[in-house]
Amino acid sequence: MKKIIKHKDNLVSELSKQIDESKSFIIFEYSGLTAQEITVLRKKLLESKACLKIIKNNILNRALVKSKINDFGDLVGPNAIAIGVEDEIAPLREIFNVSKDNDFIKIKGSYLEKSFLDEQKTKAIASLPNREGMYSMILSCLTAPIRGVLYALKAVGETKTN
Secondary structure, three states, X not given: OOHHHHHHHHHHHHXXXXXXXXXXXXXXXXXXXXXXXHHHHHHHHHHOOEEEEEOOHHHXXXXXXXXXXXXXXXXXXXXEEEEEOOOOOHHHHHHHHHHHHOOOOEEEEEEEOOEEEOHHHHHHHHOOOOHHHXXXXXXXXXXXXXXXHHHHHHHHHHXXXX
16 A cells, blocks of 8 residues: 555544544634734634644545544535544534634534534534623523512612601
8 A cells, every 4th residue: 555545534534533523613714814824723623622733524425434523514615624633612602703804714514512503503502601601691680570579678778768
């Protein structure tokens, strides 16, 4: 086997293994991003233990087939994949935030908990607040009735003293 073919097979196997072990991943068309913007995106993804890979479509398609994922069809255009290892939503959120600022970024789809999400579902999931934000929203809802009673008691107390 030629050296280059063996190298490509190793790339496919490595990417397929990363896809299989990931909690989520998102594939998007990055055409139009500058090298500086891609570097900033990579750093943001690394903070959340995710990675960004810019790989040829042939290798990406073969890795998806090897992982038994056929939902993306045949990928065309300059595509990249962001793979989340620890936080499932982090890569989706980061790519969604970049796509809000840049209209030319096209989200092809994502995988979350071993199920395919199209562009609209990916954007809906990515726009949800993070875990801490959800906790604070729930806590606010739970304390609202108590807060209302306390304000009412305070108002009654103020009217009684006058």
